[in-house]
Amino acid sequence: MKxxxxxxxxxxxxxxxxxxxxxIGWLGGGAILISSLxxxxxxxxxxxxxxxxxxxxxxxxxxxxxxxxxxxxxxDWRMADxxxxxxxxxxxxxxxxxxxxxxxxxxxxxxxEIPAILIAASAVIAFTGSIPGPANVFLxxxxxxxxxxxxxxxxYLTAMLCFWTHNFMGxxxxxxxxxxxxxGGLIPLSMLPVxxxxxxxxxxxxGITATPAALYLGQATGAEAARLLGLQVFWVLALWFGxxxxxxxxxxxLTVHGG
Amino acid sequence: MGLVKAQSLTKVFRRPQKGPGLRGSVKHLFQRRFKDVPAxxxxxxxxxxxxxxxxxxxxxxxxxxxxxxxCGILVPTSGSVEVAxxxxxVDRIANARNIGVLFGQRSQLWxxxxxxxxxxxxxxxxxxxxxxxxxxxxxxxEVLGIGELMPVLARKLSLGQRMRADLAAxxxxxxxxxxxxxxxxxxxxxxKDKVRKFLRELRADGTxxxxxxHDLGDIEDVCERIIIIDEGxxxxxxxxxxxxDSFARTRRMHLHITDGTPMDVIAKxxxxxxxxxxxxxxxxAFDRFAHTAGQIIAAVLQVAEVxxxxxxxxxxxxxVRKVYAGELLV
Ligand SMILES: Nc1ncnc2c1ncn2[C@@H]1O[C@H](COP(=O)(O)OP(=O)(O)OP(=O)(O)O)[C@@H](O)[C@H]1O
Ligand SMILES: [Mg+2]
Numbered sequence: 185m186k187x188x189x190x191x192x193x194x195x196x197x198x199x200x201x202x203x204x205x206x207x208i209g210w211l212g213g214g215a216i217l218i219s220s221l222x223x224x225x226x227x228x229x230x231x232x233x234x235x236x237x238x239x240x241x242x243x244x245x246x247x248x249x250x251x252x253x254x255x256x257x258x259x260d261w262r263m264a265d266x267x268x269x270x271x272x273x274x275x276x277x278x279x280x281x282x283x284x285x286x287x288x289x290x291x292x293x294x295x296x297e298i299p300a301i302l303i304a305a306s307a308v309i310a311f312t313g314s315i316p317g318p319a320n321v322f323l324x325x326x327x328x329x330x331x332x333x334x335x336x337x338x339x340y341l342t343a344m345l346c347f348w349t350h351n352f353m354g355x356x357x358x359x360x361x362x363x364x365x366x367x368g369g370l371i372p373l374s375m376l377p378v379x380x381x382x383x384x385x386x387x388x389x390x391g392i393t394a395t396p397a398a399l400y401l402g403q404a405t406g407a408e409a410a411r412l413l414g415l416q417v418f419w420v421l422a423l424w425f426g427x428x429x430x431x432x433x434x435x436x437x438l439t440v441h442g443g
Numbered sequence: 444m445g446l447v448k449a450q451s452l453t454k455v456f457r458r459p460q461k462g463p464g465l466r467g468s469v470k471h472l473f474q475r476r477f478k479d480v481p482a483x484x485x486x487x488x489x490x491x492x493x494x495x496x497x498x499x500x501x502x503x504x505x506x507x508x509x510x511x512x513x514c515g516i517l518v519p520t521s522g523s524v525e526v527a528x529x530x531x532x533v534d535r536i537a538n539a540r541n542i543g544v545l546f547g548q549r550s551q552l553w554x555x556x557x558x559x560x561x562x563x564x565x566x567x568x569x570x571x572x573x574x575x576x577x578x579x580x581x582x583x584x585e586v587l588g589i590g591e592l593m594p595v596l597a598r599k600l601s602l603g604q605r606m607r608a609d610l611a612a613x614x615x616x617x618x619x620x621x622x623x624x625x626x627x628x629x630x631x632x633x634x635k636d637k638v639r640k641f642l643r644e645l646r647a648d649g650t651x652x653x654x655x656x657h658d659l660g661d662i663e664d665v666c667e668r669i670i671i672i673d674e675g676x677x678x679x680x681x682x683x684x685x686x687x688d689s690f691a692r693t694r695r696m697h698l699h700i701t702d703g704t705p706m707d708v709i710a711k712x713x714x715x716x717x718x719x720x721x722x723x724x725x726x727x728a729f730d731r732f733a734h735t736a737g738q739i740i741a742a743v744l745q746v747a748e749v750x751x752x753x754x755x756x757x758x759x760x761x762x763v764r765k766v767y768a769g770e771l772l773v
Contacts, residue, residue, distance in 0.1 A: 190567035
């Protein structure tokens with residue numbers, strides 16, 4: 185565990201080395217939160233859409249934004265560049281697991297992401313009035329914790345595509361767009377047409393926003409909450425071990441770039 | 444029993460045959476064509492504990508690929524590898540504990556953090572006891588002067604400083620087996636000397652060393668055995684001295700003739716040597732096993748007056764250059 189903890193802390197320190205660019209990133213993120221809040225405020229008025237009134241929607245948007253911020257400070261390119269520039273070679277000469285190391289590094293971003301989320305939530309409460317608290321704090325935190333490995337797996341799998349393709353930017357954007365839509369980051373899944381919302385609720389993306397939001401808002405309780413959490417955990421494990429298998433295959437079939 | 448053993452080691456890369464531009468890329472999606480590039484082609488190597496081996500060859504010969512195979516980074520297409528009883532690509536992590544690796548062209552330091560932090564992380568990765576770590580840092584400071592680099596951000600290091608810090612990082616855990624892929628690339632003479640001195644000490648400590656380089660000075664300074672590869676095949680493997688004996692037989696003597704004796708008179712007199720030159724400057728190339736330098740000078744003195752003269756010793760450079768140029772087939 186020690187090497188991974190050490191890597192986690194190193195990565196956290198590195199995030200602080202880029203204070204300015206991190207600040208700019210968070211300002212941009214804040215602007216997105218403000219604009220989605222104003223759009224929904226205008227749409228909802230005093231009424232409700234698909235069961236969401238204004239206070240509920242506020243809570244949803246904050247949870248969605250928080251989930252979106254997880255991993256955001258690390259940037260997909262960091263992992264992709266390791267492969268593109270051949271740093272993998274040096275990484276693999278170390279007596280540590282590659283995927284575990286990348287996870288520790290990715291998680292290091294939490295050091296700035298968590299404070300940013302807390303600041304944003306406080307600001308929303310300060311400026312727009314209180315938002316409903318989590319229906320079940322424990323279940324919500326459990327579910328939200330799963331967002332960290334889930335988002336890591338998507339980034340890791342996407343970065344792995346660099347073994348095959350040179351156009352990483354395009355793939356990374358496509359990945360973000362898919363996650364945005366299918367996780368419920370764009371709008372709650374229940375507002376999508378049925379032919380989209382049903383498959384989306386079963387796919388791993390739902391675990392990134394829809395599941396923690398449903399547990400926060402108390403839309404799922406009891407057996408339904410357990411089912412959602414179980415599905416989320418299932419996807420974490422499936423993606424984690426799937427990525428491992430794929431990585432092994434990639435190394436065997438493909439190669440490490442550069443002299 | 445070799446400590447590092449490779450048998451019929453082969454790595455074939457599949458290189459996509461892709462046309463230029465977007466059109467080529469799209470076409471490639473549907474009509475996948477590949478060309479097989481054998482980067483390492485049936486190499487047999489056995490290195491004993493404590494040996495220092497130079498691994499040389501022209502660009503693209505397959506040196507780095509061999510090192511990556513020995514580290515377990517790449518999986519061989521065929522053949523076998525065993526390093527200290529471990530098959531690297533099967534048990535990469537166990538192998539990683541035995542080896543230290545430097546890829547001179549890239550750094551393993553964390554770019555945005557002080558050097559100290561990168562070394563601290565390695566201490567945790569290899570689980571080094573505190574006292575041992577302290578002692579290693581002191582030792583590495585003595586020979587590489589890394590003490591002054593510890594608080595510096597890695598991205599602010601000069602190339603030479605970076606290489607010193609990277610060497611320290613590769614050797615921190617005192618590995619038994621060390622692979623260095625171009626450890627002196629881009630360094631100035633002073634830093635090169637420092638690195639070479641360090642490598643000699645490493646050898647004296649009993650470390651098994653494999654070194655790839657294009658700088659032949661590194662080899663003569665550090666290694667007693669040389670392996671030459673070209674296009675993925677081994678073309679020479681033996682003691683450095685033997686290589687010089689077999690391939691670097693020619694010595695050159697440069698003379699300044701003071702009495703105006705024409706060159707062809709000397710050439711006629713020395714029928715078994717090759718005489719060339721211009722005016723009073725004459726160069727005589729001769730087989731060092733057929734003649735001694737003394738015999739040559741004595742013979743010249745019979746027909747001409749000699750002022751200054753000096754002798755070029757055969758350099759492995761000549762041999763390797765010939766091999767690179769395809770003039771020498773072993
Ligand atoms: N990832 C890869 N994919 C395809 N071909 C590769 C790959 N890596 C290396 N090669 C090819 O394998 C051959 C050997 O490369 P290698 O890097 O081992 O050479 P080298 O001896 O280290 O050369 P240099 O002195 O230039 O560093 C070259 O022809 C190279 O183009
Ligand atoms: Mg190379």
